[in-house]
Amino acid sequence: MTVVLWVVQALLALGFLLAGVSKLTQPIATLSKRMGWVTLVPAWQVRGIGLAETLGAIGLILPGVTGIAPLLTVAAAAGLLIVMVGAAVFHSVRREGAQAVIPTLVLGALALVIVVGRLTVAPLA
Numbered sequence: 001m002t003v004v005l006w007v008v009q010a011l012l013a014l015g016f017l018l019a020g021v022s023k024l025t026q027p028i029a030t031l032s033k034r035m036g037w038v039t040l041v042p043a044w045q046v047r048g049i050g051l052a053e054t055l056g057a058i059g060l061i062l063p064g065v066t067g068i069a070p071l072l073t074v075a076a077a078a079g080l081l082i083v084m085v086g087a088a089v090f091h092s093v094r095r096e097g098a099q100a101v102i103p104t105l106v107l108g109a110l111a112l113v114i115v116v117g118r119l120t121v122a123p124l125a
Contacts, residue, residue: 002122005114009060009073012110016080017057025048037094049083058078060114063124070124074081076112 023031023046031038031046038046059076063069073078084107091100118124 001117003119005122006064007066008110011076012080012107012114013057014061014095015057015107016053016060020050020053020055020057023047024054025050036092037096052079052083056083058084063110067125070118073124074115074118077111077118081108081111081115084111 023085028043028046040068056079059072059075059079063072063076081116084104088101088104088108091104
């Protein structure tokens, strides 16, 4: 189970790192071509989401690799779960359909798997 959790953590971290860094570094006009919602919220909110995703991605990997404060991996996964629940609600309210809501829920479910797995089945030492 430890290997499965590490694979899920690595894939989730990669996805959130790519998404987060793009929200942090790309101009809002560029982002709006791929994500129409970014024009509906203030730029600081887009950047804040990008920061949360980037830090969450780092938190999924770094504590486990270094052995320093491994419970931060659980905290990072829980934080990403909260971000994904918020995103699912946001996209649902906007009636963006399954193409926006389902991937968000899948990412949230994977974050939940990490939270539960690292707290119960295979805690990091």
